[in-house]
Amino acid sequence: MAIYESDLPGVGKKFEVDLDGEAQLVIVIHNTGKRELFVREAPDADSEKLFELSDKLARQVGTIMEGAYFQPIRDDEISTVLDDDTLIEWAKVTDESDLVGATLAESGVRQRTGASIIAVQRGDETIQNPPPDVEFRVDDTLVSIGDRESHTELERLAAGDAALDDADAGIASDDERSDADGA
Numbered sequence: 001m002a003i004y005e006s007d008l009p010g011v012g013k014k015f016e017v018d019l020d021g022e023a024q025l026v027i028v029i030h031n032t033g034k035r036e037l038f039v040r041e042a043p044d045a046d047s048e049k050l051f052e053l054s055d056k057l058a059r060q061v062g063t064i065m066e067g068a069y070f071q072p073i074r075d076d077e078i079s080t081v082l083d084d085d086t087l088i089e090w091a092k093v094t095d096e097s098d099l100v101g102a103t104l105a106e107s108g109v110r111q112r113t114g115a116s117i118i119a120v121q122r123g124d125e126t127i128q129n130p131p132p133d134v135e136f137r138v139d140d141t142l143v144s145i146g147d148r149e150s151h152t153e154l155e156r157l158a159a160g161d162a163a164l165d166d167a168d169a170g171i172a173s174d175d176e177r178s179d180a181d182g183a
Helices: 055-066 109-113 147-161 174-182
Strands: 003-008 010-016 024-030 036-041 048-053 085-094 117-121 123-130 141-146
Touching: 048 055, 085 147, 109 117, 109 141, 109 147, 141 147
Parallel strands: none
Antiparallel strands: 003 010, 010 024, 024 036, 036 048, 085 141, 117 123, 117 141
């Protein structure tokens, strides 16, 4: 990512920041403190004005973007990433989810999604290594371990975007795989 700086006599300074592809972000800082932001999609294209900020507002936004208020955690630094394929994730059970009222055993979450539930957070309580008879409730947070695809499926199920009785839902068990291999 290259940043180019140039003087604008009588106006202020211009900074051009290379973005993905050929696009550039153009920032003009006026001598008055006003900032204007433009985007240029290609080197030969005209710049399109995105917005304008006062000096005070630009400094506040800059402080936020700098990370003074919040430091995001990069995915590869999260302690829940165990290796390239295994991570721990959280999924909230909504009132639209078929999981509500079902037990861990009845739901067959691991067989359907590939993710294993390692804890259920319910209010201030955490049920570690939940037993098969733990019943899921609205607003439970399911803590699971698995790969990204497994977590995506679990999140869909917890959000109500997938049903427990979907015929093609989930991952075949070892028995189902060996039956299919033997057929």
